[in-house]
Amino acid sequence: xxxxxxxxxxxxxxxxxxxxxxxxxxxxxxxxxxxxxxxxxxxxxxxxxxxxxxxxxxxxxxxxxxxxxxxxxxxxxxxxxxxxxxxxxxxxxxxxxxxxxxxxxxxxxxxxxxxxxxxxxxxxxxxxxxxxxxxxxxxxxxxxxxxxxxxxxxxxxxxxxxxxxxxxxxxxxxxxxxxxxxxxxxxxxxxxxxxxxxxxxxxxxxxxxxxxxxxxxxxxxxxxxxxxxxxxxxxxxxxxxxxxxxxxxxxxxxxxxxxxxxxxxxxxxxxxxxxxxxxxxxxxxxxxxxxxxxxxxxxxxxxxxxxxxxxxxxxxxxxxxxxxxxxxxxxxxxxxxxxxxxxxxxxxxxxxx
Numbered sequence: 407x408x409x410x411x412x413x414x415x416x417x418x419x420x421x422x423x424x425x426x427x428x429x430x431x432x433x434x435x436x437x438x439x440x441x442x443x444x445x446x447x448x449x450x451x452x453x454x455x456x457x458x459x460x461x462x463x464x465x466x467x468x469x470x471x472x473x474x475x476x477x478x479x480x481x482x483x484x485x486x487x488x489x490x491x492x493x494x495x496x497x498x499x500x501x502x503x504x505x506x507x508x509x510x511x512x513x514x515x516x517x518x519x520x521x522x523x524x525x526x527x528x529x530x531x532x533x534x535x536x537x538x539x540x541x542x543x544x545x546x547x548x549x550x551x552x553x554x555x556x557x558x559x560x561x562x563x564x565x566x567x568x569x570x571x572x573x574x575x576x577x578x579x580x581x582x583x584x585x586x587x588x589x590x591x592x593x594x595x596x597x598x599x600x601x602x603x604x605x606x607x608x609x610x611x612x613x614x615x616x617x618x619x620x621x622x623x624x625x626x627x628x629x630x631x632x633x634x635x636x637x638x639x640x641x642x643x644x645x646x647x648x649x650x651x652x653x654x655x656x657x658x659x660x661x662x663x664x665x666x667x668x669x670x671x672x673x674x675x676x677x678x679x680x681x682x683x684x685x686x687x688x689x690x691x692x693x694x695x696x697x698x699x700x701x702x703x704x705x706x707x708x709x710x711x712x713x714x715x716x717x718x719x720x721x722x723x724x725x726x727x728x729x730x731x732x733x734x735x736x737x738x739x740x741x742x743x744x745x746x747x748x749x750x751x752x753x754x755x756x757x758x759x
């Protein structure tokens with residue numbers, strides 16, 4: 407059950423195919439994310455203590471019990487540990503200053519426990535350096551998607567058919583917001599900026615569901631743009647290539663977005679992206695020749711960007727081509743190689759083969 411979507415979600419793309427994997431039972435009384443005891447995989451202790459592993463990668467995050475079970479078992483077994491975060495700032499979502507101070511102190515201690523700190527973006531690497539984690543213990547493992555899957559599926563999309571289904575003219579410029587409709591994603595910023603673009607051939611599509619849906623509908627009516635707004639609701643993974651490919655510009659105005667792989671996905675499907683300066687992907691995937699970055703919350707600046715795109719539609723194809731070249735070097739190949747290099751550093755530092 408996804409609380410923000412208000413419905414049960416079952417992803418329709420297999421996540422474990424092609425991997426050798428073992429399911430360790432979750433002993434939590436209330437299983438699920440969102441609280442410390444939601445993941446309590448006690449069998450991990452025995453598996454790590456008796457497995458004779460060279461290294462363990464902990465990917466659950468430190469806010470659940472399973473992470474600490476794995477970390478303690480690995481340390482007591484003399485096994486090298488890799489873990490990290492995707493955060494680009496210690497600032498909490500609610501803005502409480504004391505939380506930032508506590509987190510900075512705690513993270514300095516926490517990430518020194520890792521033999522290699524895995525970070526998915528340039529922004530996260532700079533955060534770790536600011537916490538005085540030695541650079542040789544930081545591994546930049548690019549936050550990637552399966553590039554070829556997205557490119558292959560996007561190539562099969564019939565834009566005209568999809569747009570007919572949306573009741574959108576074939577020659578329209580389609581702006582896309584693709585995320586949960588929740589406050590820190592700031593979907594209303596997109597709507598308000600869009601309302602400042604008076605061109606009737608520009609349409610705004612919301613792909614996603616969440617607590618702000620009714621407010622978006624209401625405000626679209628008040629701004630007199632409801633006839634140019636489409637709300638698709640929840641869109642599952644297999645349907646996303648058609649959504650991206652049938653749109654022109656992805657807008658992600660989040661105030662909290664450690665990375666945002668929707669940017670990877672959209673660029674691979676031919677979209678141009680306009681993201682706020684709080685979106686981690688902006689540091690690595692957006693350049694002046696392939697997209698736009700604007701100050702978070704600056705609706706006027708976002709409106710200027712949208713107006714610039716509408717007045718110069720020819721730039722979209724050039725920017726899309728630039729994105730394809732950039733993402734060719736931000737793929738699973740680079741991600742895997744980064745992990746291999748991190749493991750090589752561990753073996754050298756420990757004198758093992």
